[in-house]
Amino acid sequence: QKEVEQNSGPLSVPEGAIASLNCTYSDRGSQSFFWYRQYSGKSPELIMSIYSNGDKEDGRFTAQLNKASQYVSLLIRDSQPSDSATYLCAVTLDQTGANNLFFGTGTRLTVIP
Amino acid sequence: DGGITQSPKYLFRKEGQNVTLSCEQNLNHDAMYWYRQDPGQGLRLIYYSQIVNDFQKGDIAEGYSVSREKKESFPLTVTSAQKNPTAFYLCASRWGSDRANSPLHFGNGTRLTVT
Numbered sequence: 001q002k003e004v005e006q007n008s009g010p011l012s013v014p015e016g017a018i019a020s021l022n023c024t025y026s027d028r029g030s031q032s033f034f035w036y037r038q039y040s041g042k043s044p045e046l047i048m049s050i051y052s053n054g055d056k057e058d059g060r061f062t063a064q065l066n067k068a069s070q071y072v073s074l075l076i077r078d079s080q081p082s083d084s085a086t087y088l089c090a091v092t093l094d095q096t097g098a099n100n101l102f103f104g105t106g107t108r109l110t111v112i113p
Numbered sequence: 114d115g116g117i118t119q120s121p122k123y124l125f126r127k128e129g130q131n132v133t134l135s136c137e138q139n140l141n142h143d144a145m146y147w148y149r150q151d152p153g154q155g156l157r158l159i160y161y162s163q164i165v166n167d168f169q170k171g172d173i174a175e176g177y178s179v180s181r182e183k184k185e186s187f188p189l190t191v192t193s194a195q196k197n198p199t200a201f202y203l204c205a206s207r208w209g210s211d212r213a214n215s216p217l218h219f220g221n222g223t224r225l226t227v228t
Binding site: 031032034041042043044045046049051088090092097098099101103104105106 | 214
């Protein structure tokens with residue numbers, strides 16, 4: 001079982017709709033959760049971080065964390081064509097050392113004008 | 114401005130040649146990482162370093178080498194032993210892993226093409 005899993009997609013939504021991206025993780029002791037956006041041919045950029053159960057909102061983005069169910073999600077409200085990108089979920093597992101942050105393979109989102 | 118600088122942005126080499134990718138950060142981060150990304154694929158960890166003069170192999174270290182002589186610098190050498198070197202290479206850094214809430218910050222990447 002992979003440490004972090006995402007639906008590979010692709011996920012297509014019409015402009016103005018809500019896009020919902022999901023991520024599950026295997027380590028119940030995981031501490032930190034991050035969402036990155038990666039445009040085609042570019043490097044990943046951090047868009048959201050969440051550390052405790054519940055919702056965290058930043059503009060049109062909302063991260064949701066449920067540690068009991070071991071999933072974290074990203075909602076994008078009023079989706080725009082500029083949101084079309086691959087979204088990577090990253091999780092800091094409950095282990096020491098620098099190699100304790102794991103990425104999912106990403107979900108490709110397309111927002112249709 | 115603080116950040117991570119990777120150079121060059123594009124690199125072309127002939128098969129059988131070693132090539133070194135540069136990564137410099139001025140964020141005062143302790144840990145640095147090298148990832149490889151192939152088209153349509155996720156990130157794969159090549160090497161990482163927690164402190165100066167120390168580094169560890171990641172999942173796909175064969176055919177690669179690194180050094181960490183300075184905190185700011187973590188160059189990656191792609192050797193002729195790497196069978197499929199053509200890829201997008203990403204350097205990243207973050208505060209030490211003892212800071213659990215520390216995200217990775219990425220450079221802009223180097224696209225290496227070997228023919």
